[in-house]
Amino acid sequence: MFKKSLLILFCLIIALSAPAAAFAEQGASAEIPVSNAEDLSKLREDPNGSFVLTDDIDMSGIDWVPLAFSGTLNGNGHAVYNLTVNTMGEAHADTLDGNAKVYDSVFAGFFSVLDGGSVRDLTLRGVDISVESELHCFAGTLAGYMKNAVIENCTIMDARVSITPLCKPDDTKRKSCNSGVGGIAGFGSGSIRNCTVNTVLIFDDRCDSSLKVEEFLGGVLSCGNADIVNCTVDINGFAACRGYAHNGGLVGMFYQFDKADPLGEIKNCTVSGSVTFFEDNRDRRAYCQPYVGELLTWPRITGCSNSFKNNETRDYTMTPSPEKCQTPSYTETETAADCSHPGYTTHKCSVCGNTWNDSFVLPEHVPGEWTVVSAPEGGKDGLKRQTCSRCGKVLGEEVLAAVQAVSILPESLDLKYKDEAEIKAAVSPEDAVYDALVWSSSDESVAVFENGRIRAVGRGTAVITCATQDGFAKGSCTVNVGYSFGQWVIKILLFGWIWY
Ligand SMILES: [Zn+2]
Numbered sequence: 001m002f003k004k005s006l007l008i009l010f011c012l013i014i015a016l017s018a019p020a021a022a023f024a025e026q027g028a029s030a031e032i033p034v035s036n037a038e039d040l041s042k043l044r045e046d047p048n049g050s051f052v053l054t055d056d057i058d059m060s061g062i063d064w065v066p067l068a069f070s071g072t073l074n075g076n077g078h079a080v081y082n083l084t085v086n087t088m089g090e091a092h093a094d095t096l097d098g099n100a101k102v103y104d105s106v107f108a109g110f111f112s113v114l115d116g117g118s119v120r121d122l123t124l125r126g127v128d129i130s131v132e133s134e135l136h137c138f139a140g141t142l143a144g145y146m147k148n149a150v151i152e153n154c155t156i157m158d159a160r161v162s163i164t165p166l167c168k169p170d171d172t173k174r175k176s177c178n179s180g181v182g183g184i185a186g187f188g189s190g191s192i193r194n195c196t197v198n199t200v201l202i203f204d205d206r207c208d209s210s211l212k213v214e215e216f217l218g219g220v221l222s223c224g225n226a227d228i229v230n231c232t233v234d235i236n237g238f239a240a241c242r243g244y245a246h247n248g249g250l251v252g253m254f255y256q257f258d259k260a261d262p263l264g265e266i267k268n269c270t271v272s273g274s275v276t277f278f279e280d281n282r283d284r285r286a287y288c289q290p291y292v293g294e295l296l297t298w299p300r301i302t303g304c305s306n307s308f309k310n311n312e313t314r315d316y317t318m319t320p321s322p323e324k325c326q327t328p329s330y331t332e333t334e335t336a337a338d339c340s341h342p343g344y345t346t347h348k349c350s351v352c353g354n355t356w357n358d359s360f361v362l363p364e365h366v367p368g369e370w371t372v373v374s375a376p377e378g379g380k381d382g383l384k385r386q387t388c389s390r391c392g393k394v395l396g397e398e399v400l401a402a403v404q405a406v407s408i409l410p411e412s413l414d415l416k417y418k419d420e421a422e423i424k425a426a427v428s429p430e431d432a433v434y435d436a437l438v439w440s441s442s443d444e445s446v447a448v449f450e451n452g453r454i455r456a457v458g459r460g461t462a463v464i465t466c467a468t469q470d471g472f473a474k475g476s477c478t479v480n481v482g483y484s485f486g487q488w489v490i491k492i493l494l495f496g497w498i499w500y
């Protein structure tokens with residue numbers, strides 16, 4: 001409760017302050033910056049907002065709960081590493097099977113439901129989604145469900161999405177369950193362009209044996225209709241299905257479930273990999289195709305190529321998993337991060353060769369010493385710079401302000417012979433960078449500068465000057481030295497009136 005009210009307070013502060021500041025800075029189309037895993041909660045509080053990543057984000061150690069979103073997320077070329085999802089999002093939406101039967105369903109992915117929103121220029125690297133549900137359910141790396149959403153220029157790498165439907169008979173006397181897993185999205189419609197997907201997809205039908213599951217598995221989308229254009233997919237799919245299997249390198253079942261949505265087209269895509277599956281069902285469908293498993297409505301498919309393998313098996317005891325071993329033996333190899341590539345741990349089974357990468361470490365520069373590029377001189381500002389000691393990238397620059405003026409306080413002094421007085425110099429601007437100032441006296445038989453003080457050494461007038469080493473800026477103080485009454489008396493006694 002306390003946490004929740006803190007959160008509400010936090011959101012109020014954000015709501016009151018951030019938009020105004022952002023507006024002033026970037027104009028009306030301002031995007032809310034997101035720079036770390038904690039910031040990602042801003043999407044949850046403002047699901048219609050416009051967000052931009054300003055840095056790569058490490059989500060390791062976070063059990064991400066999929067969120068419903070209708071705003072825009074601009075990855076800005078950045079990557080989100082180590083996304084882990086173990087629970088379905090709260091949002092429900094209707095999905096349909098090939099007979100237009102409606103199923104109240106739940107969803108998992110970075111987003112549970114992406115309704116009308118958009119995601120662009122984002123990389124997800126190291127995705128581990130593993131969910132199960134007794135409800136009809138769909139999962140995808142970016143979204144479990146998309147409705148007229150736009151996903152562009154996104155890259156999904158080193159991903160594994162696993163869904164286990166556990167449907168049980170309910171009051172509706174329905175004999176089927178609707179469930180699917182996709183490389184980008186589970187169920188839905190919209191536009192997916194210029195995306196690259198490299199993923200393991202797992203569908204493990206654990207529904208009650210009285211139910212037949214409508215199983216959908218697709219390298220981009222498990223079921224639905226969308227523009228799928230210029231996408232490159234490497235799929236490693238595994239499905240155990242005791243109902244109706246729909247597996248496709250791009251889409252499990254292409255189906256215009258809502259006639260109000262555009263039908264979509266499939267163009268210029270490349271598919272590699274395979275789907276290993278069984279369909280333990282005498283009323284067989286067993287769809288498994290390089291692009292679309294079952295074409296229920298007909299998109300145009302043009303300019304695509306593939307090296308896709310349909311690995312259907314009749315071994316109904318097969319566990320849907322890339323792990324083939326009874327006695328796996330894994331060794332771990334670490335690859336260090338450098339300036340432009342993440343580090344990661346590679347797990348490889350020496351028995352079956354199954355390999356995957358996880359535990360990504362963000363790319364990082366190695367900040368070197370700051371060095372002076374040009375020293376401030378003659379009133380002209382200088383510059384210092386910090387570069388990466390590994391790749392030489394400039395990480396930071398700072399202006400070294402030159403001294404424009406020197407002033408001395410006090411500006412004049414009346415001293416008695418042998419007296420001392422404190423004197424100070426100030427430079428402007430205050431943050432100017434300079435070496436020690438040079439003090440001098442126009443007449444060292446009258447006044448000298450020593451350790452921050454003026455010492456009167458003889459009667460008369462001297463000008464004390466304080467200057468920068470290059471002499472560009474200087475200040476002065478006029479020192480008049482006279483005798484005190486006592487000093488006069490001593491002088492007169494020693495030298496008589498005549499001497500002076
Ligand atoms: Zn193995």
Ligand SMILES: [Zn+2]
Nearest residue numbers: 339365388391
């Ligand atoms: Zn570097």
